[in-house]
Amino acid sequence: MGKRVGGGEGKSASGFYAPPPRRRQSVRGGTEESVNLKPGVSMFGAIHKYRETEKSHWSKESHEILQRVRDMAFPPGVPQLTQVHVLDLDKAGYIKPHIDSVKFCGCTIAGLSLLSSSVMRLAGEHNPQDWLNLLLERRSLYILRGPARYEFTHEILKDEESFFDGRKIHRERRISVICRNLPVSCDSS
Template structure:
């Protein structure tokens, strides 16, 4: 079943991959550049294998719609200093399975862009609210709870996501998650590299400061896929 995910991804993710591949040719600080890595070879490997960013995936109106819809449930909770696993700091979160028709259309566009056809998806969408002083430490999402692809929308603020190889800490990839962009992680980026959201004071991309404000991410995942029977 894992091969089903990999094969389907070649068709479902072509638009996101083309966008990331175009970013390979940007000069330092050039508009549209969304990825920087410890080496050109690693950059090409991870982009080809499934790490991508689609800038401007949302319009300003769509961002405002999603932000309004999640604001009420988020406000019912306080910012927490530490997640149960110690990974997330200064955050609030909720899970949502019921959305307005307009938001459902946006989320369906995310699913159509990021996930292979026919792969079952988690009905609940994870909404994570990071305070300006919040951050996410390096981690790999458990394969017990989600499958081969993670796709997230960035609302209200830009940020920098850093991926670091579990085998060699000198191998890293930075992704510029601009406000209203969509990021997608799959393949080696999903299983072989940790990912994190940098603190405001560490939030630099290719030498440029990327100011961090309050950031809401809306994250879709697919169900864990059963192993292929022997």
């Protein structure tokens, strides 16, 4: 999967989880250690039991798939982060509610879910009781933009909390491959 860059104490190497300068974070602190994975504690403890890397070189086949993701998520000419964020979440891992930093990430987050289905919850930043669950099927693509990007926190639920339409979604180890655009590109997209 390439160089592992995650797991730094108190900080996500990607920096994506730094607090948005103009927005309050809903993330609470806290640390946990994983058994097999390098301990991963993002800034504000948003992600638990994970590894991560940023990758810019891909096989021809993977590059073609990522190009399809980019074409679907971003209008032509929108400056994108060349580095793709790869997040490897342990079966017991989860991601707490957060809004990605507006300092590092533009108005669109496009994520491919691999290996396992999972449930993503969106909740109003100021009204967390306004929430909805999204079923992220294995091999599906989700795109967060607009209010979903800026006005709702997103999280990946723990296995034991993963239900969709009353159906238990069994979470296994999950890898997400996430493309983002640059903050400066938001006005034009």
